[in-house]
Amino acid sequence: MSDFANDTSSSRPATLGALRASGHVHRSVKAEIRDNLLARLRAGEDAFPGMVGLEDTVLPELESALLAGHDLVLLGERGQGKTRLMRTLAGLLDEWSPAVEGCEIGDDPDRPSCVRCRRLAAELGEDLPVVWRHRSERYTEKLATPDTSVGDLVGDVDPVKVAQGRTLGDPETVHYGLVPRSNRGVFGLNELPDLAERIQVALFNVLEERDIQIRGYSLRLPLDVLLVATANPEDYTNRGRIITPLKDRFGAEIRTHYPVEVDDEVTLVAQEAALVADVPEHLLEVVARFTRGLRESASVDQRSGVSARFAIAAAEGIAGSALRRSARVGEPYAVARICDVPTVVPTLLGKVEFEMGEEGRERDVLAHLLRVATAETYRARLAGLDLTGFTNLFADGAVVETGDLIPGSELLAQVGTVPGLSKVLDRLGHGDDASPGQVAAAVEFVLEGLHLTRRIDKDTVAGRTVYGA
Structure with a gap:
């Protein structure tokens, strides 16, 4: 990331050409988190501020998982700080990052993935407009509830866009859900076992193939996202459960605990x-x-x-x-x-x-x-x-x-x-x-x-x- 990422003034690059001239280098979200975590560890800084009593147990495991680039599940009883720990991950993102102006999923100007941004990049070239997003805008959290739908998480057809004259086969009629809108950021899913099993299936592609599928569209949208979920151990057998294929797709399962001392x-x-x-x-x-x-x-x-x-x-x-x-x-x-x-x-x-x-x-x-x-x-x-x-x-x-x-x-x-x-x-x-x-x-x-x-x-x-x- 160039020095402009830390500059909050209007001097930050406003076009793709200026961004490239500044020395900006594309990195995936997981590489970005890895680099920033390593920098904090080498400097002896606290990478997870406010987390008490986990320094010798949970945090080393979490650091290893993040450095490995793993999506992860935080597993523990209620009130063990799982949600707070999940939210601290946003602090490991770059303070500012570039995105294509007006993009619903925050595409990187250097590597646009949605249909709209690819078309604009072809039309405008190095004049493609760029905006800068703060790290707080790149963290999305959803409480999993039984009434959560695939449309909420992944996306669905937007009837308003269809009414505006687009055909149903046009990929731009899609209304993106929370996961694609978290592209190039961190998506936190609280109480994952409460999500209906058929809805959990919709996350398979996100975690394995790193893309999404929406209804009958021939749409492959590569996603760059770190997915973190929380769960209570009892939920595996009582209220609900994380289905086995989904558990297998998470890179790490980390147990939290109450303070020992x-x-x-x-x-x-x-x-x-x-x-x-x-x-x-x-x-x-x-x-x-x-x-x-x-x-x-x-x-x-x-x-x-x-x-x-x-x-x-x-x-x-x-x-x-x-x-x-x-x-x-x-x-x-x-x-x-x-x-x-x-x-x-x-x-x-x-x-x-x-x-x-x-x-x-x-x-x-x-x-x-x-x-x-x-x-x-x-x-x-x-x-x-x-x-x-x-x-x-x-x-x-x-x-x-x-x-x-x-x-x-x-x-x-x-x-x-x-x-x-x-x-x-x-x-x-x-x-x-x-x-x-x-x-x-x-x-x-x-x-x-x-x-x-x-x-x-x-x-x-x-x-x-x-x-x-």
């Missing part, structure tokens, strides 16, 4: 969640461990998985609870505390598929796993610290009352100055500049941890929690 899950939630309040990192870790606990629980149907969207929605709900408290009680800050976490559990039930024997116990299962996640986070964050300053608060029968509508300032007034609090704040990632809301969140987290490790008592009534009761 807790830190990766925390990073993912922090990256994706739109938080309307300050949610301390230890609470994000509770959410991450809670999600991982669900993925390992025998009470949950693991065939459908527990999406990353569960953890993201939980973090956003916790932030919403904190913002509600600040509005209701007049707090000048909105900082989430551990008391905000249980309030969002009922809103998350629809995101988890439970085993048949757990009917009626869904909330109990979630509540138990949330307690386990909180205790694990408490041990991971505060193990080895001297917390007698907190337990001594209750030595003489005193109590500390909190809840999702208790201001942080009121909580801090009840506990006063606590020996060891500064070390707790350090462990939780706060320094001397911790805000009152962050200090209150740390104090409440310690109290909940002490209760879960059976060092203090706790009683909850009507949305209020009393420690030391």
Whole structure:
């Protein structure tokens, strides 16, 4: 690709002759992606920005498949980032690329393939007009649904063009579908098994012969496209399946997975969640461990998985609870505390598929796993610290009352100055500049941890929690 591909000014070549004079060299889409991926790998740059926890497993396989020029299927449970990963492939295209002006399928001016562009090239020669497309215009995505037709994907006769006087045998009466319109780009097909089997057959030629056939037309349209599909493993046998001849035509099948490490899950939630309040990192870790606990629980149907969207929605709900408290009680800050976490559990039930024997116990299962996640986070964050300053608060029968509508300032007034609090704040990632809301969140987290490790008592009534009761 010439230097003009990176130039966003009007100085880019506007005709085929000027394009050739600029030194432009034709490359296929897969060669273009290969070259750009190699350049990023050699420079040590991130080729797939935003993909967390896949660096040592999925991404090396994906890089190898792309370098080999393979069309591919991303196979994995819901919420494993398949669609996001598919969309990052557009970033490996050249930022700008030339196309024949007015072409429905974005033909390369040097090698036009559709009937219209070949005719124009013969008529105009080096005066063939050229436009430049941004890489964002070269990515097309379609959600496969049972009502998707061959016309949607490949194309059909356009009755408007016929009405304009063209004959049915004229190839220019064809209305191109999404796949040919993705020519010289990336076509992403989400949930491929949901596509009716007879429609999947229409993709055979695209993947093998690299062309399309439309109804009875003697039309061979060479396509230059990278086809990427996503699928859930259960779909092979339940909702639908990818027919065997089509699976055979994909060059690679790549399995995705949920983040393996807790830190990766925390990073993912922090990256994706739109938080309307300050949610301390230890609470994000509770959410991450809670999600991982669900993925390992025998009470949950693991065939459908527990999406990353569960953890993201939980973090956003916790932030919403904190913002509600600040509005209701007049707090000048909105900082989430551990008391905000249980309030969002009922809103998350629809995101988890439970085993048949757990009917009626869904909330109990979630509540138990949330307690386990909180205790694990408490041990991971505060193990080895001297917390007698907190337990001594209750030595003489005193109590500390909190809840999702208790201001942080009121909580801090009840506990006063606590020996060891500064070390707790350090462990939780706060320094001397911790805000009152962050200090209150740390104090409440310690109290909940002490209760879960059976060092203090706790009683909850009507949305209020009393420690030391």
